[in-house]
Amino acid sequence: MGNAIAAAIAILGVMPSALGEGMVCAKAIEGISRNPDAVGTIRSSMILGCALVETTAIYSLLISILCLFLG
Amino acid sequence: MVSAIDLGQLFLTPTIPGEVWSSLIVMLIIAILAIIIGIQAKHQDPLKKPKGLLLIAIIGVQFFDKFVEGLIGTRIKWMGGFVMGIATYVFISFIFSLCGLPSPMTYMAVPLSLGLITFVLIHETSAKYTGLKYFKRYVDPIPIFLPINLISMWAPLLSLTLRMFGNAIAGFVLMTIISWGIDSLAGIIIPFMGSVGGWNVGSIILNPIITAPFHAYFDLFSGFIQTVVFISLSTIFIGQELPEEIDVKISEKGDVI
Numbered sequence: 001m002g003n004a005i006a007a008a009i010a011i012l013g014v015m016p017s018a019l020g021e022g023m024v025c026a027k028a029i030e031g032i033s034r035n036p037d038a039v040g041t042i043r044s045s046m047i048l049g050c051a052l053v054e055t056t057a058i059y060s061l062l063i064s065i066l067c068l069f070l071g
Numbered sequence: 072m073v074s075a076i077d078l079g080q081l082f083l084t085p086t087i088p089g090e091v092w093s094s095l096i097v098m099l100i101i102a103i104l105a106i107i108i109g110i111q112a113k114h115q116d117p118l119k120k121p122k123g124l125l126l127i128a129i130i131g132v133q134f135f136d137k138f139v140e141g142l143i144g145t146r147i148k149w150m151g152g153f154v155m156g157i158a159t160y161v162f163i164s165f166i167f168s169l170c171g172l173p174s175p176m177t178y179m180a181v182p183l184s185l186g187l188i189t190f191v192l193i194h195e196t197s198a199k200y201t202g203l204k205y206f207k208r209y210v211d212p213i214p215i216f217l218p219i220n221l222i223s224m225w226a227p228l229l230s231l232t233l234r235m236f237g238n239a240i241a242g243f244v245l246m247t248i249i250s251w252g253i254d255s256l257a258g259i260i261i262p263f264m265g266s267v268g269g270w271n272v273g274s275i276i277l278n279p280i281i282t283a284p285f286h287a288y289f290d291l292f293s294g295f296i297q298t299v300v301f302i303s304l305s306t307i308f309i310g311q312e313l314p315e316e317i318d319v320k321i322s323e324k325g326d327v328i
Contacts, residue, residue: 051300055230058237065244 006067013060020053090178097163097175101156131155142303143310147196150309154302157185161301165239165294169286176239179232186232189305193227197312227308231301238297242289249285253277 028046032039111125121129136151164181168174175181198205209220257273264272
């Protein structure tokens, strides 16, 4: 029981990461609408940025899995 | 006292996890490919157009050289080859679970080894270019920061390792949950096919149809993105330790302007 509660609290850490990813996409679309010629560069930077932002969410997921199975 | 039988059991019993065998198979594939490309390159007539595997290899080398040049310039000559080798290994490791064998990335030791390579290279590059001033990085800016610096020096290793391991394990967990879901779904929709070993036979029919897009995302796309992120971060971390690039222009007479 304690494991499950700890895992649930740990997985809350994905919330800010999701917000951050939304911001990355919003800014990328803004950039594309300002300068449609740079769509290729912006897209590749956006995917790289998304992957970097996602890392924090994955740390939470890892800790959550550890709490569930090893706690 | 350790007898010969005990030693034999230690090496012969299959205590090596499956992921390590997968890692060895991936290395074997890359080694065989490299040997084939090397032989082809040796026998290639330089006046004729390359084709097949050799052409792909040439395009790859050019791509990775350009990639490194865009990030840190041409200050380290071996960087392009290093990045190409690491990228091939990481990408094939990520998509290796599509063959039905365990992906090496879901075993913590494999991403940790890859992270350690970058970690050692960061410090080696720093020590090579700054000499004895290398130790100044631990007491920067004042000696009281020594404990903080000693902790923060492990941050790149930890982030590189956990990023790849976490992505691989997240994909693995989600694919397992989807497979479970499909199995219980098959038990409801097509229960008349029976079950073998606790798994419904109907899920064998449903699984390839439903899980294919998820495999494409979690294995192919995620693996590709993580490869790009890993090699970019490795290159940037190592490039940070280099001294400032001095733009030296040489005139037609040979004088430095």
